[in-house]
Amino acid sequence: MSQLFRKKSVASILAESDKNSASMKRTLGVRDLTGFGIAAIVGAGIFSTIGRASFEGGPAVIFLFIFTAIACGFTAFAYAEFASLVPVSGSAYTYSYVAFGELFAWVIGWSLIMEYAIGNIVLAISWSDYFTTLLSGMGIHTPEWMTMDYFTAKEGFEFVTNELAKGKTLDSIANSHYVQEIPKYLAYKDAPNVGFHLVVDIPALIITFLITALVYRGINESRKASNAMVVLKLAVVVLVIIVGAFYVNPDNWNPFAPNGIGGVLAGVSSVFYAYIGFDAISTTAEECKDPKRDLPRGIFASIIICTILYVVIALVITGMVHYSELNVGDPLAYVFDKINDLKWLAGIIALSAVVAMASVFIVFQIGQPRIWMTMSRDGLLPKKFSKLHPKFKTPSYATIFTGFVVGIPILFTDLELVVDACSIGTLFAFVLVCAAVIRLDADPNAIRGNFKTPFFNAKYIMPFVTLIIILVCATTFKEESKSFFNNEPQVTPAEKFVSSLSDKELKDTYITLKNITGNEVEHLDDYLSNLDEETYKSTINKLPVYEEKKTEQGWDVFKHKIPMYIFLVIYISMFVRCFFKRTSIIPLAGMLCCFYMMAQLGLKNWLIFLIWLVIGLIIYFSYGYKHSKLKNNPVVE
Secondary structure, three states: OHHHHOOOOHHHHHHHHHHHHOOOOOOEOHHHHHHHHHHHHOOHHHHHHHHHHHHHHHHHHHHHHHHHHHHHHHHHHHHHHHHHHOOOOOOHHHHHHHHOOHHHHHHHHHHHHHHOHHHHHHHHHHHHHHHHHHHHHOOOOOOHHHOOOHHHHHHHHHHHHHHHHOOOOHHHHHOOOOOOHHHHHHHHHHOOEOOOEOOOOHHHHHHHHHHHHHHHHOHHHHHHHHHHHHHHHHHHHHHHHHHHHOOOOHHHHOOOOOOHHHHHHOOHHHHHHHHHHHHHHHHHHHHEOOHHHHHHHHHHHHHHHHHHHHHHHHHHHHHHOOHHHOOOOOHHHHHHHOOHHHHHHHHHHHHHHHHHHHHHHHHHHHHHHHHHHHHHHOOOOOHHHHOEOOOOOOEHHHHHHHHHHHHHHHHOOOHHHHHHHHHHHHHHHHHHHHHHHHHHHOOOOOOOOOOOOOOOEHHHHHHHHHHHHHHHHHHOOHHHHHHHHHOOOEEOOHHHHHHOOOHHHHHHHHHHHHHHHOOOOOOHHHHHHOOOHHHHHHHHHHOOOOHHHHEEOOHHHHHHHHHHHHHHHHHHHHHHHOOOOOOEHHHHHHHHHHHHHHHHOOHHHHHHHHHHHHHHHHHHHHHHHHHOOOOOOOOOO
């Protein structure tokens, strides 16, 4: 059992790093690292997911950005401390190897695949959408079968075909809530038939190939390209803020938090996804001129700059249009396209979004191969993954392999599922990095780096924080807290409610809704899903359906609260720990904030993550455990 938790010593890591980094190019300074951080953070979040988050939380979404930035800031202290202690390319993987041992290190390394490689699948698909939209605005139409994956197109084709069989027309579907199914239908229908319908997201595959080729050629080339893209997109973001400020209508900020704290937190995965790239800076440690000094500075500078930009942008776009209009894929372009005087800016925003996402792609595509390279050096992956190109001095095989890992799933990936998986995997890595610093703080003999997280004893702070939380829950969120702990029945979610109806109940429901609204409701699940919480509850109560179908009770309610109960157990255990072991509030706050955000992602995402971990453990015990360099020589510092 002890073999599972064999650790690498700091001394051995540094010795190995000096040996390996001699063959890599040290070209990155603070400015470059900050540029990489901004490149990774200012991307899909500011050009895409900020719209969905604003729709859920209203203008109050700025508090979610601030909360997420604070959580990432606490975590950044942990990353900065480890980056100065063990400045190697493994990021959280290496940090866990030092603090917890090999098994935890493997789990983190496996989890980080969800951040970097799988995150780039999201970026490739999003980039493709923006790119084809940009081409369309220039009068260049890309065939639909070249812009999406096979399964999405087939699903849309089957849906539209069923609607046409019911007597609908393409025009009537195009004028309904299901207008987005038309391109999918056309993609499958018009695709070349080569024994099957050839539907391929070609722009996504092309950008994956080009970025992989750029990263393959070297860190210096990647740095230059990234810095140029950062300058361009920051210029556009500042332009958007300055111009948009003149068109802000303060009335659009009322109500400020239309859906309360629940609405604000509903966008947690989208907002957190916007921030996850800051840790990618630490994967370039062996290519930094002075990693112990520059890595911490680059991490903090990028988070501070990007948080200010996100908050200001959120205030501007929710002030220019009502938050209820922002549930679109390209919110910035949408907002400026609505104002006649500013339509010219919408095109510039679309172009900058293409550049912004490409720059994020570069940073993530740099990060993944370097983590695999480090794991390979430790024997947990085949030696090929640590092979450096003789001329470009990059992990060549790992880079090419990453290109395939990103490119192949593009053919069949569910975008929403991937975003959530990416967020929960990254949050888990953040939790363990913070926990690693907590462990170091408790060990007076532990070696520390040049940068050390300021120590504020949690024993004196946690009681006050806990008291404030209890008071807020007992007053401001009294009903929500009571409902949570009493496991009170909840209104059945729309999708589950509709699927439970019999044919007679479904028919009677359509008749009832027509009487209530005065209009024909075509698709019940779509109609109910677009109602706000209170309207949905009152509508469900009026329908001629058995009462037990209208509400969830018992286990059906409790199972969705399991992640939050796990968080409460962790919180209580860490609260108790403060009084028995030396604990700093900063890494503890980072750990608890990240775990809280994990709890907000829901049971489904946890199950996906657990399945992913099981697959990773099977691979570890099949290969890594047997080939680890520490197998016959466990080193404990």
